[in-house]
Amino acid sequence: MPCLVDTRSKISHGDELITSVPDKKDSLCQQDDQSQGGDTSTSSGPDLPEDIWCLVHSLMPLCDSAHSACVSRTFLRSWRCHPKLIFTEETLGLKQTEARDFTSRVNQILKNHSDTGVKILKFVIDDHNNVNTCHLNSWLQKAVTPGIEKITLFLPWRSREEYNFPCSILLDGRGNSIWYLDLTNCAFRPMVGFDCLRSLTKLRLYGVCITGDELGRLISNCFALEELQVWCCMELICLTIPFWLQRLSCLTVSECDMLRVIESTAPNLTTLDFFGEPVQLVLRESSKVKDLKVGYSYKPNAVSYAITKLPSIAPHLQTLAIYSSSEKVNTPMVADKFLAIKHLNIHLGEDDDDAVTPTYDYLSLASFLDACPVLESFTLSVDQSDMQHDSVFGDPSLALRQILPHKHERLKKVQIIGFCSAKSMVELTCDILKNATSLESLTLDCIYGAGTGAISDSVRCGPSRSGKCWIRSRAMILEAHKAVGAIKRYILERVPPAVKLNVGGPCSRCQAMDVMLP
Incomplete structure (x- = not known):
């Protein structure tokens, strides 16, 4: 994990106190709890169970979590199943002039993280970060594991036709715990029989290349879906909301220029926001709007x-x-x-x-x-x-x-x-x-x-x-x-x-x- 600031200051808690660690930029603190380097000494601090310290660690911002993992064996163990992985230039401590370091830093972080425990995963990748598709696929493959709840993927506009979100990572039960999915500027092509996302309550698609049939596959089993937002999805011609989405209450459709028809039979749809070219609006059983x-x-x-x-x-x-x-x-x-x-x-x-x-x-x-x-x-x-x-x-x-x-x-x-x-x-x-x-x-x-x-x-x-x-x-x-x-x-x-x-x-x-x- 990159030590992004000077970590020579003392950090004390109930496990131990480490007073000296390397301050080399991008050092990863790769040592396990038996072989961690540096001069260490223990200090009597609050005598709290390790799971409490893990909870404290999970509530820290990503940068602070990384720093503390560099100087604490307890926090290092906690880091390996840290529930929040939010990768932005800000959380990675990067300036725009260091954008080329985005890939290396994410690689280093995920290398030290186990394949379990991730609840929130967020990537905000700007055009100047120049992230390779293969790297992004490998990051998602590693981080999207059973139990994950929120996924946010923000890519530059040019990626909307260049990058296909790997739908396969949501199979085998890995997508059934997700309740929030937010995709920006990519293609999403779920295959026939796509059966996941059963816990999804909020879906936001912005600049996503997806057809009406593909969107139908995506939401076909989202029985818990409550809010659907579709923005600038230029391949949509007909948007059909099925009646079995019993919990869907809020629908937003904006600037989908090719869209011609919105048809909904969702019985509890109460809020509808539409902006764009005129369309045929058919609400049928959704007269509760x-x-x-x-x-x-x-x-x-x-x-x-x-x-x-x-x-x-x-x-x-x-x-x-x-x-x-x-x-x-x-x-x-x-x-x-x-x-x-x-x-x-x-x-x-x-x-x-x-x-x-x-x-x-x-x-x-x-x-x-x-x-x-x-x-x-x-x-x-x-x-x-x-x-x-x-x-x-x-x-x-x-x-x-x-x-x-x-x-x-x-x-x-x-x-x-x-x-x-x-x-x-x-x-x-x-x-x-x-x-x-x-x-x-x-x-x-x-x-x-x-x-x-x-x-x-x-x-x-x-x-x-x-x-x-x-x-x-x-x-x-x-x-x-x-x-x-x-x-x-x-x-x-x-x-x-x-x-x-x-x-x-x-x-x-x-x-x-x-x-x-x-």
Whole structure:
């Protein structure tokens, strides 16, 4: 085991005290407890059983565990079945200039470790570490033994098609104790009849080359699976979640560009997060889904899709978050209702290259509120990076529009982050104030991205190292000033006495218009 720091300092415990060991870099402390070198002397310390010292040793960070094994026979014996093997540049004491030493140090560590006792195994290998595939296979073969519980493998992006995870190491009972598996940037090709991972409760695949059939084999016997995350898996076309995954409650699918269908019959799926290209979503028996986040990478009109399609797909939703890069059409009125939604979050125009169209009518979002009869909280976030709209100050002869009478009887909390002087946004706010008869608080934050409800300068807009405000453009400051003016002129007098109004304008550093901005 590498002695990564000067180990001449004394370490004392109930076994013995070693006062002198070699401080040569990368010395391995390979001696067994009968032949360990150095001048040693015993010292009376706490008289604790060896298994207690082994427990203490297992709780140390890897680097400290290695150091203590270099100077203590008890800890050296403990090291040989150390339960946590976490190999990163930090735990190995490596700097980027020493990246070539990654392989040699891992080899040295595993050479002194027995083939038993590993509970947690983690490899974080960066591109500059230049680890050979054969070495990685041998490390996994040695460390993945019966009783292992957590495996994390993080490889550089180039490895996603170059490295095939050796599925065979999970056979013969070695994979049945694993409850956490996290793979990044590799290929995973389970063979037909792959029957392991029966204890797996959390599976995370990021940048993994795996087809829908192969993923089906992987999870076919994961009866304990509770959480599945699939990110940037470009070979997935159809993702099918079988009904026998009785415990699966959380599914995340993000940026799988070739994916066309997500079909689930898992009966207890309650949380679904989806981000990427539009797909066909078939939930069937998974109608218990209560929390849904949906966002499209490039396609517009996610809000319109949600209000027209989701009531029948997920009728029991209680929390819905929609992320739309842009809305090209106004939100339509619909007959179907979200009968259970209590919390609605809509994020518009977060893609700087495709902001909300200037013709989008924010007042049309009132139809979404109408479709949620038990709604209690509503948050609207609008990116102001390329704000274009018809200002409420544009034509003073045009009165604010009002839509047909309707009530949001249970709506208590409303936040608009990125509130602007768009006439239709002012109209939406006035409509909420008029029809939300149970409203308790209204937050209008004129700075997008400052944080939900973070109104104070110290929280929402702290200075950077350069002394400049973080706001991205002078136009953003100008719009924030106009938005504050719109609040004072059109909204303030409409706020009922029982409603708490919170207004977030430009921070104190932005109040002076000559503030320096990039």
